[in-house]
Amino acid sequence: MHTGAYLALFALATRSFATTQQPLQTQTFDEGVRTTALQCCNALEDILTSSTILYPASSKYSAQSSTYYSLEQAAQKPACRIAPATTEDLSRLIKFATATRCEFAVRAGGHMSWEGSSNIGPNGFTIDLGGLKEVELKDDGKTVSIAPGLKWSEVYGFLKPHGLHTVGGRSSGVGVGGFLIGGGVSFLSTEMGLGSDNVLDYEVVLADGSIVHANESERSDLYWALKSGSTNYGIVTRFLMPTIPRPQIWGGSLFYHGSAGPRLFKQLATFTDRLKEDPHGMSAISVAWSPEMKDYAIWSPNVYLAPQAYPSPLFDGLQDIEPFQSTMRVADLGEITDEVDMLSPGGRNSQWFSVVFKNDAELPWDIQLKGREIFEPYHDRPGAAWAITVQPINEGMIAAGHKRGGNPLGLSVEDGDQLLLLGCVFWNDPQDSAVMKAKAQEYIKAATELARERGLLNKYIYLNYALDTQNVLESYGAENLKKMREIKSKYDPDNLLEVWKGGWKL
Numbered sequence: 001m002h003t004g005a006y007l008a009l010f011a012l013a014t015r016s017f018a019t020t021q022q023p024l025q026t027q028t029f030d031e032g033v034r035t036t037a038l039q040c041c042n043a044l045e046d047i048l049t050s051s052t053i054l055y056p057a058s059s060k061y062s063a064q065s066s067t068y069y070s071l072e073q074a075a076q077k078p079a080c081r082i083a084p085a086t087t088e089d090l091s092r093l094i095k096f097a098t099a100t101r102c103e104f105a106v107r108a109g110g111h112m113s114w115e116g117s118s119n120i121g122p123n124g125f126t127i128d129l130g131g132l133k134e135v136e137l138k139d140d141g142k143t144v145s146i147a148p149g150l151k152w153s154e155v156y157g158f159l160k161p162h163g164l165h166t167v168g169g170r171s172s173g174v175g176v177g178g179f180l181i182g183g184g185v186s187f188l189s190t191e192m193g194l195g196s197d198n199v200l201d202y203e204v205v206l207a208d209g210s211i212v213h214a215n216e217s218e219r220s221d222l223y224w225a226l227k228s229g230s231t232n233y234g235i236v237t238r239f240l241m242p243t244i245p246r247p248q249i250w251g252g253s254l255f256y257h258g259s260a261g262p263r264l265f266k267q268l269a270t271f272t273d274r275l276k277e278d279p280h281g282m283s284a285i286s287v288a289w290s291p292e293m294k295d296y297a298i299w300s301p302n303v304y305l306a307p308q309a310y311p312s313p314l315f316d317g318l319q320d321i322e323p324f325q326s327t328m329r330v331a332d333l334g335e336i337t338d339e340v341d342m343l344s345p346g347g348r349n350s351q352w353f354s355v356v357f358k359n360d361a362e363l364p365w366d367i368q369l370k371g372r373e374i375f376e377p378y379h380d381r382p383g384a385a386w387a388i389t390v391q392p393i394n395e396g397m398i399a400a401g402h403k404r405g406g407n408p409l410g411l412s413v414e415d416g417d418q419l420l421l422l423g424c425v426f427w428n429d430p431q432d433s434a435v436m437k438a439k440a441q442e443y444i445k446a447a448t449e450l451a452r453e454r455g456l457l458n459k460y461i462y463l464n465y466a467l468d469t470q471n472v473l474e475s476y477g478a479e480n481l482k483k484m485r486e487i488k489s490k491y492d493p494d495n496l497l498e499v500w501k502g503g504w505k506l
C-alpha cells in the first residue's frame, strides 16, 4: 500500500456542471418591488468599474463555480457572480446591495462544506473575492498585508523567497478570508494561537459601504468581534499579519491501518499534554473509511518546528507504533501544507462538523466506534465515506489568544487542554443527500452525548468546521454573544447585512 491508495480514499470526483441558460429579464426597477437578483446584477454593471460580472451562460461562470470544495455549493446557481478587483468597487457593491436589499453570498476560498455558506441560488448573486489577491510586506518585513481572495499556497509562495512565514492554514488550498474570519488552526497555533488571534489590523467594508480599519487602538470593539465575525460585520478586504522567520521543520504524514487507532489516540492525548513542555509541534489523527480499500485507514499529519526527527518528549513513543507509510522528513513548512492539501481534496458532497471536548485518551476512539454503527449500513452508497480528525486545542493555544487581546470564542485556560474533532461525511450521488445529512446529524448528536456523559464536553463549536445546524455563536457563551450583538448594533444598526446570506448570524 502506498500514499496513492490513501489518496484514493478521498477519490476526487471530477465533475462538470451543466449550465442552464437564463434569459435576461427586462423588468425595470419598480419602487416598492423587491428587485430581482438579475436586476441587481444588471444595475451593478453600470455602478462597478473594475469588477468581473459573470452570468450562468458563460464558461467562466461555470469554471468559477466548479472550484468550490463541496459539490453542493458548486451546484448552486446565483443570478451572477461578481468579482471586484478593488476594495473601492466592493464598497460600491455593498452600498448598492444593502440599500436595494439585493441578497448575496460571499466566497473567498470556497472551502466551507455546507450548501449556502459561500454560494447562493438564483434569488441572489455571489461576490467572489478571487479578484482581491494583493499581498505585500510592511514594516520592514515584520508584517504582511494579505487580501482575502488568496489561497494560503499563494501567501506562502510569496513569503518564501523572503525567508518568512505566517500563522496561516495547514492546508495550502484553503482561502485566506474564511480561514481568518472563523478562527484558523495553523501549524504554529500550539504556541501562537489561532490565525485570527494573530491579525493585527483589518481593513473592512461595512454594511453602508464605508471602508474602515479595525485594530487594537482604533475600533478595538470591532477588532475583537472580527476575530470570529462570520457574516455579521462586513467584508474584510485586508488582513495584516505578523511574519515569522520561516523555519526548516520536521514534518509530513504517517499512515496506519485502522487498528492502530486506540494506540494513536492515546499517543495524541500524551502529545497534547506535553505541549506544556514544548509547544513547537502539531499533530492530528484522522481515521477515515475508505470505500476503495473497504477498510478504515489513518492519516496523521505531524510537524515539529525545527529540523529534528521525533524530538523528545513531544513525540516519545510514536515510533513504537508502526506506520505502513511515512513521508516524515526535514522540509520547508510550505511543502507540508501542500501535502495536507493534496490529501484532503474536495469535489464531493460533504458535511463537516465540530465537536470539542477535554483532552482524553479514550473518547476519540469511542466516538469513532459510534460512527461505525451510524455509517456502516450506508457504506455501499456511491462514494460514501466518513472521517473524524482529532487535534489539540492545548492550553497554550487558548492562552495565546487571550494574550493577543482576546477573542469572542469563550475558551478558558482553566478548562485545560481540549481536543477539537472535525467530522466529515462524503457521498457522490445527490439522491443520497437527505439520508447522509440525517446520518451526519445523528453522529453530531451521538458524539456530543458521549462527550457529555463523560463530563468532557466543551460547549465551544469551532466555526471553520461547523455545520449550519450547529449554534456556533451561542457556543461562545451568553456574555460574548451579548457583546458581539452590541458591536453589531453599533456598526450595522439596521442590520443591513441581513442580505448577506451564509455564515452564522447574531
Ligand SMILES: *[C@@H]1O[C@H](CO)[C@@H](O)[C@H](O)[C@H]1NC(C)=O
Residues within 6 Å of the ligand: 200, 201, 212, 213, 214, 215, 216, 217, 218, 240
Ligand atoms: C489602526 O487603524 C488606524 C485608523 O485607521 C490606522 O491609522 C493605523 O495604522 C492602524 N494600525 C495598524 C497596526 O494597522
